[in-house]
Amino acid sequence: QVQLQESGPGLVKPSQTLSLTCTVSGGSISSGGYYWSWIRQHPGKGLEWIGYIYYSGSTYYNPSLKSRVTISVDTSKNQFSLKLSSVTAADTAVYYCARVGTKRTDFDYWGQGTLVTVSS
């Protein structure tokens, strides 16, 4: 059973960089076949896809966030990470990591989510 677990600071100051890591267990990122995504949910709101990475390091970002987002992968640790720069209060959200198959269109496994608050 694949499991994803987000980790990182729950509080980030405005203008700083938000950094989160997703640790995958029960499956290897380097085996391929999946894109590893970050998705966020503003409090009481809907879901926004941030971007994804393949084990090779190829990425695709949501154009609405592209200028501030970097997603990286560490196959040796079976982890992938999110960095979002120049954060504001509008970046306060629950951040989820999730998996989607390269031949599928659905996010079949999700982490439990982590709340990141941007505040001084």
Added chain:
Amino acid sequence: DIQMTQSPSSLSASVGDRVTITCQASQDISNYLNWYQQKPGKAPKLLIYDASNLETGVPSRFSGSGSGTDFTFTISSLQPEDIATYYCQQYDNLPPAFGQGTRLEIK
């Protein structure tokens, strides 16, 4: 980007009722439409993929239909544990996009 419009935004129904939620895409997305259930404080859970395929382990009272731009999600007989917010999601074109959600309550 493709926009997804869900309706209604909230819905109140009784146990045993048939419940229907619709999702409309701003352009043709073939059958690349998925449905999720999200309970408070939890991550979304995949219920239906590719418009009409039931994810393994999901009760058969959940179903989906549609193609192109118009899609429907149905609960044939509402159960108390179905209280949640439901989201549609397209993945025909990047970026993937979610509908705004339908909050389902028990009458």
